[in-house]
Amino acid sequence: MTKLIIQIPCLNEADTIGDTISKLPSKIDGIDAIEILIIDDGSTDDTVEKARAAGINHIVRHRRNRGLAAAFQSGVSKALSEGADVIVNTDADGQYEGADIDLLVRPIINGTADIAVGDRGVSDNVHFGVFKRQLQRLGSLLVKSLSKAEINDAVSGFRAFSRDAAKRLTITTEFSYTTDMLIQAGRKRMAIASVPVRTHETKRPSRLFKSIPRFIVNQMITIGRAYTTYNPLRVFVTTGLFLSLVGILPITRFLWFYLQGDGNGHLQSLVIGSAIMIVGALFCMLGVLADLTAANRKMIETTLLEVRDLRDQISQKEESELLELNSREGENTL
Template sequence: MDKLAVLIPAFNESQTIKKVIRNVQSATEKIDGTKIYVYDNNSSDDTATIAKEAGAVVRHEYTQGKGAVIRRMFREIDSRVYIMIDADDTYPVEAIPEMYERVIKHNADMVVGDRLSSTYFEENTRPFHNIGNTIVRGTINLLFHTQIKDILTGYRAFSYRFVKTFPVLSRGFEIETEMSIHATEKKMSVENQVIEYRDRPSGSESKLNTYSDGYRVLKTLAKLFRIYHPLAFFGGMSIALFTVSVFAFWLRVFVPFWHTGKVDNFPTLIVAAFVAMAGVTSLFSGLILDAIQSQERRNFEFELQRVHENENINSKL
């Protein structure tokens, strides 16, 4: 079991990967038992060769997507502390020792490298990325009642407990959103650490597509809200359906009936009844799924205990 595993997912980062590895080696020289892992995700350049020559442990993930890479990393590597950093040389490796200490001494399960509270908006030259980060952060903090300062950052530290209980469902860049919500919903300890951000060097291109990846992030956000808060999700849908049933359909039948005593719009009355039934179904679906989610939370606590025991066993080997 490693003491510290530095995880670097990489896809066509030959321009910066050597510098990142050298900088990480320098920043972690006082942390014994550190290993640097580079997971190459089908790069068409010399990323893997350069990383190996620089002294990293190089492995390959052939399913395309950052989520697939992180799934492989978390499954294969056992370490007391994990630090994930991008291979594009945009994050300061000098923050690694402090992030490591927060996991070890504060028992933090996730330390978030917070770019948005420092230089991100000045350094990042892609305005729609700035807007997207702000929208996603505000929406998640509102819906999930959390105080994570940077939802989409790729610079994070994790505990063994987090890594071995995190179900990786996403395949792309929405994985950071999934991590943030998982930590919040499972009541894990999360700390924010302000870091300096610098934009990619000239010639290095971002793999993040503002529109398609932004859509996937928002889609993931909606899906996770439905999973973790089914009563709020389906209850809100139920209220919307009842509102439509009453104001769009039922009143058109009731008002003439009040004056004439006759039902003139039977088709409208039937539609109103079906929409109201859909609202009732949605409400009860939310109640049932909320009970299931409560049981899932209890089961997770038992799973956390099992993982903790495995951590103690592995640390003695």
């Protein structure tokens, strides 16, 4: 039996959550059961009540707002505990076409991808302004380069992933999971598919950011942090070598004047150059230490995956024993 759980992070979405849920598919070929999970990230309106009235199956509640990344991770953990084989994440504001979940999960069901990302066609999407189109395209190109994965819409929140992929991913950022997740998945050699999907215009402003400059800064910090986490040696050693090359310039300047017999008046170049080269050497040493830490992190992730697999085996065994016990009780009753 293949179970799909559709998770929807929510923050004060009472006006749209009911309509969003009503447009989700109830049947998909290759899926035996479809359940809906909402993550209430500290809503102060009646989002939960509206969601319950719409017929959801599961709720995760945060007592206060913890951010989209934390809401996403809470949803994934809950979906895994409920036995989801495929997980779909969508927005509560109705931006994405619910019927396209069928298209989104197809690569997962067919076994051709671990993760499928909804491609909104950013370059010609009529619901996006010109500046937003260019910004999204540049961001997607950057993430594509860093993750080594073919991704057309890196910040799309409409995505599906298999149970195995969900167990192997752990979101560490506090801003947005989208780019962090893709860089992780790309560096872990997961198969990622881009699936063209339809979108609708949303009337309310984004709750993820208050201004475009702030969004850009936060995304760059998230991307840089995620890339450094999985490529520390490259980042630190490259920076260290660059600083060392910069340090050579003032030292070369000092040597030139020294050979001309005028070295005493240019000692500051020697001091500055030496200081910069020392900093470069320190960055290289930090790169080695960070790489050792990254190796330790990989072992921790492997252990975490094994713990999750063991938990699944125990749950399956308990479920089997419960079914067997119920069957025996039924026979005794007869």
